[in-house]
Amino acid sequence: MDVVETRELAYFLAVARELHFGRAAEGLGIAQPPLSRAIGRLERRLGVRLLERTSRRVTLTPAGETLLAEGGAALDAVAAAVRRTRRAGAAGPRLVLAMKPGGDGGGLLPEILAAYEREPDALPVEMLFGYGAADALRDGRADAALLYAPRQDVTGLATEELMEERQVVVVARGHRLAGRAEVSMADLEGEVLPRRPHAAGPGDGPVIGDGGQLMQLIALGRMVAVLPESMRGLLREDLTAVPVRDAEPTTLVLAWAEASRSRALAAFVRSTAAVAAASTASHLR
Incomplete structure (x- = not known):
């Protein structure tokens, strides 16, 4: 099997996601004929048909569905390797x-x-x-x-576990739970908990992408947040933290490729x- 070129793979992913050659070509900033030729070359390299094309529609074959599922991760890995390589070879590596x-x-x-x-x-x-x-x-x-x-x-990712922490709920100092020695997850029923991008866990409130935004909303009484206990030392004076006795501990890890x-x-x-x-x-x- 010939080596697959990353450009051809990127072209295929654009078509596979759009299921339309015209829209894919427009998104890639190229004309449709060279895009069609690139997909044809890719299919010949792989020795399989990736797309079924008629005058009315484009559909993925089982092989195309497989490449769509795995090809994006492959391109991402190449892009990540390029970034790391450039950084390692820079005049001031870091x-x-x-x-x-x-x-x-x-x-x-x-x-x-x-x-x-x-x-x-x-x-x-x-x-x-x-x-x-x-x-x-x-x-x-x-x-x-x-x-x-x-x-x-x-x-x-490769990981090294560093420390386990219990969790606390961060609330405004005037909040109904602020004076407690500890609380349970049941005590948080009815409270608005933030949702964070790229993270799992409880939360039905707005998506929070910034720590300052989170602390301000807690101080205003708009929400509470369950966080690792080490966050205590970073809290503003108008906030306080209460241990959550039945919250699953969180583990701090160092991760790398x-x-x-x-x-x-x-x-x-x-x-x-x-x-x-x-x-x-x-x-x-």
């Missing part, structure tokens, strides 16, 4: 660490960075903040990410794991 706002490793991040700087293979660390930290890792914008599982999806062979990244993983292990041991004494 290691990009992604995390959600406030997700600073349970307060361990300063120690992690200090330990990493002592590694001979260390690179300067650049922070990338956002709720899509796992996506930034998958698409190559980041080399590593601090994530909270199971709320954030770590499927297909399974295929990575970067010595700088390996050094970061070692440093992070060592700091987390030392912190856990000190709390057990």
Whole structure:
């Protein structure tokens, strides 16, 4: 079988998603005849028919459905590899660490960075903040990410578990639950909980993509949020946190691409794991 070109694969995905050559060609910014020729070449390379074409409609064959399901991930992996390669070969190489706002490793991040700087293979660390930290890792914008599982999806990523945290509900100081020693998930019935992009978990309120927005809405009494306990130290004065006794603990993990062979990244993983292990041991004494 001949090697499949990424451009041909991208052209096929455009047609497969639109099921219309004209719209796909317009979206790609090319004329329809070269698009049709590219799909034909791809089918000849693979030795299978991907699309059934009539004068009235375009449909996917079983082979086309398979390539649609798996081809996007393949293109994404190539794009991620290109981004990482360019960053590694840049005049000033760096290691990009992604995390959600406030997700600073349970307060361990300063120690992690200090330990990493002592590694001979260390690179300067650049922070990338956002709720899509796992996506930034998958698409190559980041080399590593601090994530909270199971709320954030770590499927297909290499991970190192760092610490387990119980969860708290963050509420305004005047909220009906603010004075409690602890609450249960049942106590939150009727409360508006945020939904976050790229994350699983309870929530029927608006999608929140920014930490400042979340805290402001909580302070206004518009919602409450169940968060890792380490967020306590980052709360505004008009907010408070109450332990949720029956909330499933959340696990802070360091995640990275399974295929990575970067010595700088390996050094970061070692440093992070060592700091987390030392912190856990000190709390057990």
